Structure formats: C-alpha cells, structure tokens
Amino acid sequence: MSANIFRHEWRARQRSVIVWSLAVAAVIFIFLSFFSGFADQAGLINEMMARFPPEMRAAFGLNDMDLTTVLGYYSFVFLFVQLCLAIQAGNYGFGLVSIEESELTADFLLSKPVSRGQVLTSKLLAALTALVVTGLVLSVSSLVSISLFRNGRDYDAQTLLLLLLSTVIFQLFFLGVGLLVSLLVRRVRSVTPYSLGLGFGAYILIAFSGLFGDVKLELITPFKHLDAARIVHQGAFDTPLVLINVAVTVVCVAVSYWLYIRRDIPAVS
Amino acid sequence: MSVIEVDRLTKYYGKSRGIVDVSFSEEEGEIFGFIGPNGAGKSTTIRLLLSLIHPSSGRARIFGKDVFAHGPEIRRDIGYLPSEVHYYEGMKVADLLKYSASFYDRDCTQRIRELSETMELEMNRRISDLSYGNKKKVGIVQGLLHSPKLLFLDEPTAGLDPLMQRRFFELIRRENARGVTVFFSSHILGEVQRLCNRVGIIREGSLVEVSDIRTLQQNNYKKVRVTADGLNAASFDLPGVTDVQTENGTVYFLFKGDINSVLQRMNGVRVADVTIEEPTLEEIFMHYYE
Numbered sequence: 052m053s054a055n056i057f058r059h060e061w062r063a064r065q066r067s068v069i070v071w072s073l074a075v076a077a078v079i080f081i082f083l084s085f086f087s088g089f090a091d092q093a094g095l096i097n098e099m100m101a102r103f104p105p106e107m108r109a110a111f112g113l114n115d116m117d118l119t120t121v122l123g124y125y126s127f128v129f130l131f132v133q134l135c136l137a138i139q140a141g142n143y144g145f146g147l148v149s150i151e152e153s154e155l156t157a158d159f160l161l162s163k164p165v166s167r168g169q170v171l172t173s174k175l176l177a178a179l180t181a182l183v184v185t186g187l188v189l190s191v192s193s194l195v196s197i198s199l200f201r202n203g204r205d206y207d208a209q210t211l212l213l214l215l216l217s218t219v220i221f222q223l224f225f226l227g228v229g230l231l232v233s234l235l236v237r238r239v240r241s242v243t244p245y246s247l248g249l250g251f252g253a254y255i256l257i258a259f260s261g262l263f264g265d266v267k268l269e270l271i272t273p274f275k276h277l278d279a280a281r282i283v284h285q286g287a288f289d290t291p292l293v294l295i296n297v298a299v300t301v302v303c304v305a306v307s308y309w310l311y312i313r314r315d316i317p318a319v320s
Numbered sequence: 321m322s323v324i325e326v327d328r329l330t331k332y333y334g335k336s337r338g339i340v341d342v343s344f345s346e347e348e349g350e351i352f353g354f355i356g357p358n359g360a361g362k363s364t365t366i367r368l369l370l371s372l373i374h375p376s377s378g379r380a381r382i383f384g385k386d387v388f389a390h391g392p393e394i395r396r397d398i399g400y401l402p403s404e405v406h407y408y409e410g411m412k413v414a415d416l417l418k419y420s421a422s423f424y425d426r427d428c429t430q431r432i433r434e435l436s437e438t439m440e441l442e443m444n445r446r447i448s449d450l451s452y453g454n455k456k457k458v459g460i461v462q463g464l465l466h467s468p469k470l471l472f473l474d475e476p477t478a479g480l481d482p483l484m485q486r487r488f489f490e491l492i493r494r495e496n497a498r499g500v501t502v503f504f505s506s507h508i509l510g511e512v513q514r515l516c517n518r519v520g521i522i523r524e525g526s527l528v529e530v531s532d533i534r535t536l537q538q539n540n541y542k543k544v545r546v547t548a549d550g551l552n553a554a555s556f557d558l559p560g561v562t563d564v565q566t567e568n569g570t571v572y573f574l575f576k577g578d579i580n581s582v583l584q585r586m587n588g589v590r591v592a593d594v595t596i597e598e599p600t601l602e603e604i605f606m607h608y609y610e
Contacts, residue, residue, distance in 0.1 A: 055422035063408070155406035159462070162370045163423040164396040315333070315373040318363055 052172045053165055060177035064143070068181045071139045075132050075185060076192035082128040083196040086121070090202055093119035106259075121197060121206035122214075126279035129214060132189065133221060133274060134254055139185065140222035141246030143178040144229020147171075148311060149239035157316045167312045175226075175304070182222045190215045210286050217277040217288070224273045224296055225249060227303035234310040238317065270295065321348050321384075323470055323501045324369065329378035331364055338364040339525045341378070346503060346518075351496055353516030353533070354505040361525040362505040363403060366472050369503075370400060382470065396424065399468035403475040403505075405459035409448040413458055416447060417465060424466040435461040438491060439484065453479040460488060464495065471495065471502045477511060489515060542575045544582060547593040555585055 089096055096118050100108065117123035148171070151157040160170065193215065197206065229249060233239045257274040276296035281289060324346040331338035339361035346352040356362050367373045369380055371391040380387045382394045407416050417436075421428035436443060439457040450458065456479045463471065473492070477485045492515065496502055506512050512519060513533065520530045547570040556564060560577030570593075575582055579596065586594065 053423075055419065059419055063410075154409070155404065156408055158372060158400075158402050159407060159420075161372055162395060162398070162400040162402075163420070164392045164394075165423065166392045169392075313374060316367070318367060 052176060053169050054173075056160075056165065056170060056173035057177045057180075060174050061180060064177065064181045067139075067142070068184055071135065072185045072188035075135050075189050078132055078135065079128060079189065079192045080196045082131075083125070083193075083200045086124050086200045087202040089124060090119050090204060121201050121204050122210055122283045123280075125193070125197065125206075125211070126214070126283045129279040130274075133218075133277075133279070134250060136182075136185070136189075136218055136222050137225050137250035137253060137273070138246050140182060140225035141229045141249045142242055143181060144226040145233045145239055145245045145249075146242040147174050147178060147226075147230050147233065149233040150242065152317060153238065153240060158318075161316060167314070168308065171308060171311050175230075178226055179223070182226065183219060186215065186218045186222075189218060207286065210283055213286075213288065214279055214282055217279075217282065220293065220296060220300075221273050221277045224276075224300045225253075227300040227307070230307045231303040231310075234307055234314065271299075322346065322381075323348050323350075323383060324352075324503065325381040325384075326365075326369075327379045327381075329365070329368060329380050330376045331361075331368055331373065332376045337361075337525045338373075338376075339368075339522070342522070342525075342527045343378075344520050344527060344530050346501060348501055349496070349499055350518060351492070351502040351504055351516045353512035353519035354503060354522065355507060355509060355512050355519055356522035357507050360522045362507075362522060363474055364525075365522070366400075366474050366503070366505060370395065370398070370472065396466075397469040399463040399466065399471045401459045401463040401471070401473050401476050403478065405452075405455045407447045407455065407458060407462075409446075411447050412443070413441060413445055413447065413450070414443040416458065417443075417461060420462045421465055426466065428465045428467075431465050431467060432461060435464055435491075438487060453481060453484070456480055457484070460491070464491070469500060471500055472505075473502065474505045475507065476504070477506075477508065485511075541598075542579060543595075543597050544571075544573055544575050545593075545595045546571050546586060546591065548586065548589050548591040550589050551586070551591075556582065558582065558585070 100118070118127060148157075151160055161167070193211065197211070225246075229246060232245065232249075239245060253272040254274055256272040257278070270292070273296055276289070276292040278289070322345040324344075326342055326344050329342045330340050342361070342365060354362055354365065364373070368375055369382060369387055371387050374388065383397065385394055387394055408419075411419070413436075417428075417432050421432065435441075436457075439460055441454070441457045441461055445454075447455065447458070456476075460476070463473075471492070477488065480488060489511070492502060492504075502515075504512065504516055516533055518530065518532050521528050549569075551571060553564045553566050553571055553573075556571060556573055558575075558577075558581055560575055560581070562574045562576070564571065564573040566572075582596075
C-alpha cells in the first residue's frame, strides 16, 4: 500500500463520497419522517398491503414487512438505500483501474516505482474508506431520523446495527464484481452504464424472483444475501447466504489482482 | 556497463505484431537513438522496458536486473516521457508534480523549480487548461524531477516550439553530461542525428540495424552521383549498389563497399560531373524501408 496513491485516490473520490452520503442520508431522513403517519394507521396499511398482488409485494420486498414497526418500516426504506449503495460501489469498482486507462493516466502511475499489487491495494483501500464513510453517514442519519420520528415506539438496536453493518459487506460485493468485470472487458469507456446495469440487474433478480419459477436466481444477488426484511424478521444474518456473498467478493478481488498484475496497459491509440 | 540489455524480446498483441526478436544493448552514459516510422514498434519496446506490457517471449534487463521481476525497484531510477502526455485533468501543475515527486524517496522541490524555470512552465494552471505543448513541458519536468539515471524519451519534441525544442535538447545534453543514459525514440532523423551516439533502426517490429551514427554515415553508405556519356544504371550493376535511379543522364545510387569498384566503372569514360558524399540519416533510413 502506498500512502500517496491512497491520498490521491481519496481526494479524487471526495466529492462523490459527499454527494452519495448526503443522498443516502436524505432518503433515510425524508422517508422516516413519514413513519408516524404509517404507524398510526397500522391496521389500514397492513390491510392495503395484503390486497396488493403477491408479485408486487415481492417486488418491493414487502412480504415479510410490517410497516407499522420501526424496523419494518426502516427495512422498506433500506431497500432503496441498498440500491443507491450498490450503484455507488459499482461506480467505484468499475472505475477503480479503468478510469486511469480511459483517461490515459495509467502510463504515468505505472511507470512510477510501485508494483501493480501496491497500486491495486492502495486503490481498493481508498475505495473501501469511501464506502465506510458513506456507511457512517448512513448510520448517523438513520439513528438521528429514527430517534426523531419513531414516535415513542421501541426497536431492537442490535438488529439495526446488523443492518448498518451489512452495508459494508453489501457494497464490497459490487466493488469486487465491478472491478473484475472492468478487467475482463477490453475497455470501459464510461463507468455509469455498467454500475447502473449491475445495480439494477441485481435488484431485478430479487424483485422478480417469483417470476423465474423454481430457478433460484436470487441466490446470486446481494439483495437476497442481505435481505433487510429477512434480517429484521429473524434478527440475524442468513449465514449461508452471507457466506456466498463474501466468497464471491473474495474470489472477484483475488482474480482481479491476478489479472491486473498480468495486464497489458493499452497504449494511446 | 550495459544499462539496457534486450534479448530476443518479442511481443504480440493477440495475433498482431508488436515487436519480434529485438536484441540490443545500451551502455551507461550513451544517448541511443531508436528510429522508425509510426507503428514500427518503438513505443512497444519502451512500454515493455517499463513493464507496462508483458512480453510474449524474450528477456530484458535494466541496471542488470530483469525488468519484469524487479520493475518497481528499477523504475526508481528511470524517467519516462511518453509520446502522448495525459495527466489528471483536474489537478494543478504544481500538485501533479508534487504527486509525481511523492513516489521517490528524495526531496525534489529544488529540481522541480529549476526544471520548470528552464521549460517556462506555469505551476498554477490546471492540467485541463494546458495546450498540448504545455502538457509536454509538464511531461518533461515530471520525467526528470527525480534525477533519474536512465531516461526514456518517446518522441519527446512533438508539440514543442523550436525554441523549447532547443532548450529541451540542451537539458538532455546537460543530463547526459552528468552521466544520465538516454534512450531516445523518434521518427525525426534530424534530432536523432544531433543528439545520439548510436542508433537502432526498427522496421515492422524488427531491429534491422544497430550502429554507431558516425559509422552508419561514413563507412557504410556513400551517396554517388555521376553524369557521364556512356554510363547508365546498368553500368553500376555491382554488388553493394542500391537505389539506382537515373534522371536527365545523371545516375544516382547508394553504395556500400570498396569504392574502387565504382571508380573502375568510370575509368576511361569522360565524366562530366561526379560527387560522392555521405548520405543523410534520412536517406539511410529510407533505404531500410524500401
């Protein structure tokens, strides 16, 4: 790890971290401010939910949710936050080394006395720091919003902590997969289409999982691995699924190191 | 001591050729010219030596160490000025140079100041606001600021105005006088001629000649022009004669070998005019490409 690359990467990502953090914090704050309204009309809401077609309930992850409890409602909001976090992490993953190549600064960096491994480690740690900062802002915003709007209702703080911790594991998946894909394709011209595709793709897999019948496609998506409604319901992670998630991330990052160290940096053409 | 030793280095990009079986070496303190047209493999060779790309086969050593096994260590003492300069667009010149210096474990502040004064570089401008020539200056300062022992210059003068080119050449000569070894890639022969001790000529990925620049000019080829009645292209059908052309009764050709065999052909003929001169590097070069 090289401190100067880390610093450079962090600076380059600072603005993006601020924007994403504020966006996520705002989603939490605004949605939670409606909570007391929902909670007051508990019976009505749950009755209405029951009348939605099951496919639609599944699409919004509403099956296991009780919108009238603090964490039930929070887990509903959390799905949108997860989507944001997936796109943010995907952005960082896809762009981690590909931006240097598309903006042709890779020659500058890699002709310096640093190894490819050091470069990738520094970049990954800088991206991880960015994700953790976003996670911290999300946590603060969640705690503040809940305490402001919970309307005297109790919630299990430990489960909330579990949900907040899950964001780091969740984002690392998108960071790792994004990085690997960016090293497998010939050239990433623009990062956003890739990260939107990966983020929404993963979301759609769980949202419409019912439509695929018996094929357990949802097993490959982090939205399932770290399903907020389920975590709230059980008060715990689904260990095998979380292990699948972590394993995919680890494999992606390991293969990425292998590929990056052997990579031919494309010349200007 | 050889600073660069390249042994049968080969690089294919998939099926397309980069370089094939390139071997040469460069001694400490030399300025080695590497000439060839675009696409001949000049940049490929440099990128291999910097381990930006990996070889299909062959080996290369710099400072006696394998470039692919000891890249980071070797690059401590290498300066690189790429043919196309691209830097982080949002950064200021001073910040970029500071970032560049941060990779080396020595204080480069003084050097940065000297170099940017020499090259008249404005430190407070954003990279994205710089013209191509100014970016090139950033490249020059960036490549030299850590006082490297070996310099790779890949078509360094493109985009520099003549005044800056001259200053740049002075700078390179000064560095060379301090013992810096220079690997100078270019397709502009005039500048190679001015600066280099030895040249390698690369053509379609293969090194066709490595030679002392003097030797190349003096001993290898003579440019002969003869005007005489009774002499035509066929008169000079000799071993060593190439590029024979006839224009208005004057025969032009390049000759390599014992000049007496050419003189013998002119013996007994009434010669109106004859010149025998050293060809310019450009003509030698064109000769390799025909």
